[in-house]
Every structure is written in C-alpha cells, then in structure tokens.
Amino acid sequence: MHSPANNPVYERVRRNPKFHELVRQRSRLALVLSAVVLVGYYAFMMVVAFAPGLLHKPMSDESSLSVGFPIGAAIIILSWLLTGVYSHFANGRFQDLTDEITRETLQ
Amino acid sequence: MTARRILLAASAATLAAVPALAAGDVGQLEKQPINLSAIGMFLAFVVMTLGITYWAASRTRSTSDFYTAGGGITGFQNGLAIAGDYMSAATLLGLSSLVFAKGYDGFVYTISFFVGWPIILFLLAERLRNLGHFTFADIASYRLDQGKIRTFAAIGSLTVVCFYLIVQMVGAGQLIKLLFGLDYNVAVIVVGVLMVVYVTFGGMIATTWVQIIKAVLLLGGGILLAFLALSRFGFSLEAIARSAIASHKDGVKIMGPGTLLADPVSAVSLSLGLLFGTAALPHIMMRFFTVPNAREARKSVFYASGFIGFFFLIVCVLGMAAITIVGTDPQFFEGGKVGGKLIGGGNMPVMHLAKALGGDLFLGFLSAVAFATILAVVSGLALAGASAIAHDLYARVIRKGEATEREEMRVSKIASLVLGVLAVVLGIAFEKQNVAFLVGLTFGVAASVNFPVLILSMYWKGLTTRGALAGGIAGLISAVTLVVLSNAVWVVVLNNPAPIFPYEQPALFSMTLAFLVTIVVSKLDSSASARAEREAFEDQFVRSQTGIGAAAAAKH
Numbered sequence: 118m119h120s121p122a123n124n125p126v127y128e129r130v131r132r133n134p135k136f137h138e139l140v141r142q143r144s145r146l147a148l149v150l151s152a153v154v155l156v157g158y159y160a161f162m163m164v165v166a167f168a169p170g171l172l173h174k175p176m177s178d179e180s181s182l183s184v185g186f187p188i189g190a191a192i193i194i195l196s197w198l199l200t201g202v203y204s205h206f207a208n209g210r211f212q213d214l215t216d217e218i219t220r221e222t223l224q
Numbered sequence: 225m226t227a228r229r230i231l232l233a234a235s236a237a238t239l240a241a242v243p244a245l246a247a248g249d250v251g252q253l254e255k256q257p258i259n260l261s262a263i264g265m266f267l268a269f270v271v272m273t274l275g276i277t278y279w280a281a282s283r284t285r286s287t288s289d290f291y292t293a294g295g296g297i298t299g300f301q302n303g304l305a306i307a308g309d310y311m312s313a314a315t316l317l318g319l320s321s322l323v324f325a326k327g328y329d330g331f332v333y334t335i336s337f338f339v340g341w342p343i344i345l346f347l348l349a350e351r352l353r354n355l356g357h358f359t360f361a362d363i364a365s366y367r368l369d370q371g372k373i374r375t376f377a378a379i380g381s382l383t384v385v386c387f388y389l390i391v392q393m394v395g396a397g398q399l400i401k402l403l404f405g406l407d408y409n410v411a412v413i414v415v416g417v418l419m420v421v422y423v424t425f426g427g428m429i430a431t432t433w434v435q436i437i438k439a440v441l442l443l444g445g446g447i448l449l450a451f452l453a454l455s456r457f458g459f460s461l462e463a464i465a466r467s468a469i470a471s472h473k474d475g476v477k478i479m480g481p482g483t484l485l486a487d488p489v490s491a492v493s494l495s496l497g498l499l500f501g502t503a504a505l506p507h508i509m510m511r512f513f514t515v516p517n518a519r520e521a522r523k524s525v526f527y528a529s530g531f532i533g534f535f536f537l538i539v540c541v542l543g544m545a546a547i548t549i550v551g552t553d554p555q556f557f558e559g560g561k562v563g564g565k566l567i568g569g570g571n572m573p574v575m576h577l578a579k580a581l582g583g584d585l586f587l588g589f590l591s592a593v594a595f596a597t598i599l600a601v602v603s604g605l606a607l608a609g610a611s612a613i614a615h616d617l618y619a620r621v622i623r624k625g626e627a628t629e630r631e632e633m634r635v636s637k638i639a640s641l642v643l644g645v646l647a648v649v650l651g652i653a654f655e656k657q658n659v660a661f662l663v664g665l666t667f668g669v670a671a672s673v674n675f676p677v678l679i680l681s682m683y684w685k686g687l688t689t690r691g692a693l694a695g696g697i698a699g700l701i702s703a704v705t706l707v708v709l710s711n712a713v714w715v716v717v718l719n720n721p722a723p724i725f726p727y728e729q730p731a732l733f734s735m736t737l738a739f740l741v742t743i744v745v746s747k748l749d750s751s752a753s754a755r756a757e758r759e760a761f762e763d764q765f766v767r768s769q770t771g772i773g774a775a776a777a778a779k780h
Contacts, residue, residue, distance in 0.1 A: 126773070127766040140769055147346040154346075158339045162495060165332055165481040166488040172328070173480030181466040183479035189331050193533045196342045203346055204526045208519050215518075215770050222772060 129222050139214045143207060150203055154196045161192055258405035261588030262595075266404070269437070269596045270418065276433045280426035287632050290427035291358040291611045292513040297432055299520035303527025306511050308435030309604045310502075310528070311442055311535055312392070313399060313597040317571040319536065323543025324551070324573040327468070327478025330543055332485055334536045340499040341529035345522060348503055351682045352512040353521035354771040355764065359608075360509045361616045364677045367760035369689040369753065371621055373677070376696055378616035380673040381506040383700075385609040386650075387666040388505075389602060389643070393651030394659045396598040402568050403575070403591035412651040419602045420644035423610065424637045428514060431603045438600040441593045443531060446538045449574070449590070452581040453545035461541070468547040473563060478547070490727045497731030501667030504674035507601075507608035518771050539574075546573040549580050556580075606643050613639035661712035664728055668707055672699030672734035676742055682768055685761040688746045688754035695742025702737050706730035 130136050164171055172185030288294050297305070319337070323330030356362040361377035393412055400411035422430045457463040465479065472478050485491045502508065515521050554560035556576040558567055566572050579587040614636030619627040627635075673696050680687045680695075707713060709725035746754070767773045 124763050124773075127763040130766045130770060130772065131762065136766070136770070143769075151343055151346045154339060154342045158335070158495075159492075161335070162332075162485070162491050163488065165485050166491055169481035169486075173476075175479075180462060181469055181476075181479070182462055183328070185328055185480050186331070186461075186465075189328075189335050190537060192335050193338050193537060196339055197529050197533045200342045200345050200526045200529050203342075204522045207350070207522050212519055218770055219772055 126222060130218060133218055133221060135214060135218050135221075139211060139218065143211045146203060146206055150199050154199060157192060157196070161188070259403060259584075259588055259591060261585055262404050262591035263406075265589055265592035266595050269441075269592055273418075273422065273430070273434050273437065273596075273599075276437075277422050277426035277430040280429035280433065283429055284425075284427040287358070287615070287629050287636070289429065290633060290636060291510070291607070291615065293428040293432055295514060295516045297514040297520075299515060299523025300527050301432065301436060302511060302515050302520065302524035304439045304531065305432045305435040305514075306508065306524055306528035307531035307535070308437075308439035308442070308597075308600050309508055309511060310532055311439065311597070312601050313395065313594040315535075316442065316446065316539060316574060316594065316597070317399075320539045320543040320546065320574040320577075321571045323540050324546045325570065326482060326484055327472065327474065327544075327547075328480050329482045329484040331540050332481060334540055336495045336498055337502075338529070338533055338536055339495075340502040341525060341532060343499060344503045345525035345529070347679070348682075349512060349521045349525050350518040350771075351768040352509060353515065353518045354768050354774045355682065356509075356513050358510070358513055358615045359611050360504070360506050360674060360678060361612065361620075364674075364681050364692070366681060367757050367764050368681065368687070368692055372689055373692055374616050375621050376693060377674070377677065378612040378621075380669065380677075380696065380700070381612040381616075382609055384504075384506055384666055384670050384674065385605050385612070385643075386646070387662045387669070389605050389609075389647045390650045390654055391659050391662045391666065392598055392602050392605065393647050394654050394657070396595075396602070397651055397655060399594060399598070402572075403594060408655055409652055412648055415598060415602060416644045416648035416651070418599055419606050419647070420641055422599070422603045423606045423640040423644075428510075428607060431600075431607050432514060434596075434603055435600040438593070438596045439531065442597055443535055445590050445593045446535055446542070449578055449581065449586075450538045450541050450545075453542060453549065453577065456545070456549065456581070464541070464544050464548070468544050471548045471552050487727075489732065490729075493727050493732035494729040496735060497664075497667040497671050497729040499671075500675045500735065501671040501731065504670040504678055505666075506612065506670075506674070507604040509678075510604075510608050510611065517774075542574050542577060546577045550576040553580060602647065606640050606647070609643045610636045610640040613643075658712075658716050661707055661710070661717065664707045664710065664712055664730070665704065668703040668730045668734060669700065671731040672703040672738045676735065676738040680739075680742060682764075684743075684746075685758055685765075686746050687742065687761075688749040688751075688757050690749045690751070690754065691742045691744075691746025694745040695738045695740075698741040699734055699738030702734035703730050706734055 172183060172188065174184050176182050176184055176187070284290050286294070315337070319330060319334050322333055352363065355366055359378070360381060361374045364377040365373040393415060396415045397408040397412040400406050401408045404411070422434055454464075457467065468478065469476050474482070511524070512521050515524055550556050550573050552562060554562050556567055557563070558565045566576070568575070575587060575590060578590040614632050618635045619625065619632045676695055676699060677692045681692070706725045707730055709723060710728050710730070711723040712728060714720050714723045714725075
C-alpha cells in the first residue's frame with residue numbers, strides 16, 4: 118500500500134540492488150570521513166582545554182616553533198585532503214554507479 | 225570596542241566576542257584622512273563589477289537565472305565564489321589581529337572556522353544539490369507542509385540574513401571610514417546602493433562574479449603580503465616565531481594555547497555554532513544550487529575548502545609576522561607608544577603590515593580589497609533574502625505556485641531593493657551600537673533553527689511538520705534568550721554587572737534543545753498528515769541520493 122506521493126520511477130530505483138549498494142558504500146565513506154575530522158578536531162580542542170602544555174612543547178631543543186603549529190596546520194590540511202578523497206570516490210566510482218542506476222531506471 | 229580591548233577584558237565568558245571580529249564587527253573607529261590610492265583602486269573594482277553586472281543583466285531572464293545563475297556555474301568557479309562568500313573582510317582583519325594579539329589561541333579559532341567545510345561536503349552538499357531548486361526552504365518543505373514549513377524556513381533565513389546584513393553594514397561603515405576616510409553614512413549608502421545594483425540587475429550571475437573576483441583579489445593580496453613578510457625573515461617560519469616571541473609581551477606563551485579557550489563548554493558551544501551555523505547560512509546553501517549537478521557541487525566544496533584553508537594558514541603567518549613588524553614599530557601606535565593602542569584599533573595589524581611592507585600603494589590595494597569583500601558578502605546575503613521573500617513567501621506560499629515567472633522576478637527585484645534600503649537604514653541606526661551580539665545571534669539562529677530541520681528532513685524519516693515547527697520555535701526562542709542573557713547583550717548592551725548565561729555562543733544548548741523537541745514532537749505526532757510525510761521520505765531519499773528528478777527541477 119503506497120501513498121499517492123510514491124512515484125513509480127523512485128519505486129523502480131528502490132528495487133535496483135545497485136541503489137542499495139550505492140547508498141551503503143557512499144554513506145559509509147561519508148560517515149567514516151566525518152568521524153575522522155570530528156574526532157580529530159574535538160580531540161585537539163580537548164587538548165587545548167585540558168592539556169595545553171602538550172602543544173607548548175618546542176619542536177626541537179633549539180626551536181622556537183611549538184609542536185602546536187604543525188599539528189594545527191595538519192588538521193586544516195588533512196581535513197582538506199579528505200574532501201579530496203571523498204570527491205574522488207563520489208565523483209568517480211559512485212557517480213558511475215549513480216549514472217548506471219539513472220540509465221536503468223529511465224530507459 | 226576594539227579587538228585589543230575585548231581581549232584584554234576577556235574572561236572565559238567573553239571569549240566568543242572574538243568571532244564577532246571575524247564576522248565583521250570592527251567596532252567604533254575614528255575617521256582617517258581620505259586615501260586616494262585606495263579609492264582609485266576601489267573605483268576600478270566597481271567599474272569592472274558594474275560592467276559584469278551589465279553583461280549579466282542580459283543573461284538574467286528567468287527566475288532560475290536570477291536565483292542560481294541558471295545552474296551554469298562550474299565547480300571551480302563556485303568553489304572560488306563560496307570562498308568569496310565565506311572569507312569576509314573581517315576574516316582577514318579579525319583572525320590576523322587575533323593571532324597578533326594572542327598568538328596560538330588565534331590559530332585555534334582559525335581551525336575552528338575551517339573544520340565545518342569537510343563536514344558540509346560529507347553530510348550535506350550532494351543532498352542539498354539533489355533536493356533544492358533555489359532555497360533552503362525547498363528542502364525543508366520537500367515532504368512537509370508547504371505553507372507552514374516553507375514560511376517558517378523563509379522566516380528563519382530572513383532572520384539570519386537581516387542580522388548578518390546589519391553586522392556587515394556596520395562593519396563596512398566603520399572600516400571604510402577608517403581605510404578610505406569617507407563618512408560613515410556615505411560608506412553605508414555606497415555599499416547599499418552597489419549591493420542593490422548587483423543583485424537587482426545581475427542576479428546570481430553578477431553576484432557570483434563579484435564573489436569570484438573578490439576571492440581572487442583577496443587570495444592574491446594575502447599571498448603577496450605573506451611573501452613580503454616571509455622575505456623579511458629569510459623565508460623561515462622558525463625565524464618569524466623566534467622574533468615574535470622576542471617582540472610579544474607574553475613571550476614564549478604565545479606558542480601554545482592560552483586562556484581564551486580554557487573552558488571546554490565554551491569551546492565546544494562555540495565550535496558547534498560555527499560548524500553547524502556555517503552549514504545553515506542561507507547565502508552559503510544557495511551556492512549549491514548554482515552548479516549543474518551533484519558532481520560539480522562536490523568539486524565546489526573541494527576547491528572552496530582548499531582556498532579557505534590555504535587563506536587561513538596565510539592569515540596566521542601574517543598575524544605572527546605582524547607581531548614583530550607592526551608590534552615593535554612606533555609609527556603604528558597612537559602617540560608612538562609601542563605596546564599602547566594601535567592606530568585605527570585592534571583590527572588593523574594586517575593593514576599596518578601592508579603599509580610597513582608595501583607602502584601606501586599596497587595599503588590602498590588591500591583597503592580596496594576589504595571594501596570589495598564586504599560588497600561580495602552583502603550581495604550574497606541580499607540575494608538569499610530576496611529569494612526567501614520572492615520564491616518562498618510570495619510565489620509558493622501566497623500565490624501557491626500560481627505566480628508567473630515575470631511576477632516572481634518583479635517581486636524578487638522589489639525585495640532586494642527593500643532589503644537594500646533596510647540594510648542602509650539599520651546600518652546607520654546601529655552605527656554607535658556594539659553589534660557583537662548579532663554575530664552570536666546569526667550563527668546561533670542558523671545552527672538552532674535552520675540546521676536541525678535541514679538535517680532531519682534529509683536524514684530522518686520520522687520528521688513531521690508539527691515536530692519541525694515545534695523544534696524550530698524552541699531553537700529560535702532559546703537561541704535568542706541565551707544571547708540576550710549572555711555577556712554581549714546583558715553586560716555590554718544592558719549594562720548589567722555579570723552575564724546570566726556565561727557562554728557567548730548558545731548553540732550547544734539551543735541546538736540540542738531544538739533537536740530534542742523536534743524528535744519528541746515528531747514521535748508523538750500520529751496525525752494522518754504525519755503518516756503521509758513519513759511515507760514520502762522514501763521517494764525523497766532516492767532523489768537525494770541519485771539526483772533523479774533534480775535536473776529537470778532545476779530548469780524551472
């Protein structure tokens with residue numbers, strides 16, 4: 118029993134096993150990457166709040182720069198690289214899969 | 225109030241006055257002598273962007289052209305435009321001055337302003353693109369009650385747009401008074417008029433190009449300034465750090481976290497507000513509808529976050545270099561007293577740095593870029609506001625989809641004109657006010673009103689109209705109340721001795737409350753319409769994942 122809102126095109130997509138594969142794999146990628154960024158960032162913020170001394174340590178004995186700077190820069194650069202990782206898969210394999218599903222549905 | 229004074233007065237409770245700086249509140253500043261090279265370069269920018277607006281006007285025929293540039297912007301262009309939307313003038317001024325004043329704490333803020341972007345890509349970008357036509361309300365009301373949810377979402381958008389416009393207008397007036405030596409009212413009117421011209425005639429096409437040009441100018445200016453600064457230190461970050469430690473009154477303490485973020489509740493609440501507030505700013509969300517498909521939407525975020533992250537790192541280098549170059553040079557302090565009050569206020573280190581390294585010409589260039597930056601941000605805001613009025617309230621709610629394209633276009637142009645007049649009037653009315661609280665409100669309302677309904681409508685089948693309305697109202701009331709009880713209003717505006725709500729950013733509490741109320745009320749909702757709304761989720765889900773049905777929708 119479907120409500121009138123249910124569209125037969127979308128029903129066809131739902132019956133396609135590729136759709137469920139797409140959703141499962143892409144959602145997993147998105148969740149894992151989000152978790153990496155959020156856990157990394159909030160772990161960093163907790164160090165800032167509770168153990169700031171760790172970030173004050175100089176990079177080496179004669180260095181003026183503290184380890185906090187490369188760590189902070191790494192958070193920005195790594196989370197940007199992860200947007201690249203996501204775009205690579207989402208625009209490559211997952212997009213191909215999406216295009217296939219669209220083709221099979223609309224033909 | 226200047227950054228310096230805010231920071232000196234900073235207890236844990238006032239810590240979030242700082243994002244105010246980054247978002248455009250530059251405080252009361254004295255007028256400076258007229259700066260001809262800055263005005264000349266700004267005029268060149270205006271002539272160029274008006275030329276583009278003229279060209280864009282001939283291409284703006286339909287509502288789709290007007291709101292979303294017909295979906296014809298590439299991922300790379302949109303990435304630059306998003307960066308242009310997000311990097312406000314005060315990102316350059318506020319974040320660099322924070323690093324200048326506080327060292328590493330400023331860097332931690334910078335990181336917090338950045339990490340929302342990857343999350344936007346992973347969780348929101350493609351669903352936004354696949355579900356929306358023109359506005360965020362399109363998505364919120366996709367399977368819920370059109371009249372109620374669309375009205376509520378449009379009001380949420382307009383609230384955010386108006387608060388943020390005031391912040392930008394007051395910031396613009398103060399900044400231009402300082403950098404160009406123009407009268408505050410003149411500056412506000414110039415910004416208002418140009419904004420209305422870009423938006424009314426050129427719509428999203430002109431706005432996008434204004435943002436792209438501004439992003440390129442800002443990035444170019446930042447890179448050149450960083451290059452000049454690094455050359456002073458033999459291109460060694462180590463040398464910049466050594467010299468900064470020697471020059472700063474706090475010495476080696478600036479190399480690590482200080483007192484600014486010592487309270488974890490403040491830090492978390494602030495970061496939640498920035499993270500999810502950013503994700504739910506209507507003018508940022510609107511940018512996802514300007515690209516032709518989800519593929520380009522993802523690319524936009526990849527490019528945008530690359531530009532933003534790169535720029536933020538440069539801004540930190542500039543702040544550190546300014547500690548030595550500006551912080552030890554008497555010409556930049558009032559009365560030549562090193563360590564006293566900076567000429568022009570606490571937000572000026574990067575401008576002084578430009579003068580120290582590149583002379584008056586470079587200072588003029590950077591001032592012009594700052595002006596261009598404000599224009600780009602307010603244009604994006606005005607367009608988002610106009611679309612909420614014309615597309616959501618007029619065409620969908622009042623006319624129930626019966627309005628012709630011509631009628632909707634006319635209303636959107638009138639709406640942007642009205643918003644422009646409103647922005648000028650409010651900008652002038654708020655001249656003497658401390659508008660820091662509006663920044664807390666902007667992000668607090670975006671995170672507590674717009675974000676929960678947005679994310680739940682896309683991710684949670686159980687969301688119903690009643691739940692979304694109840695949660696949205698709870699978020700709105702709690703966010704506004706907490707900001708009123710916080711330092712920025714209770715102490716700074718209402719002159720009470722101590723804030724009742726000890727944190728500046730309400731998101732941790734108001735956003736949590738909004739989610740809770742939305743979920744509980746939705747669960748309790750057993751009406752027939754609620755059942756239909758839950759069933760409609762399945763179709764919405766397919767479209768949000770595949771984009772099937774979205775391409776056609778974007779053409780209308």
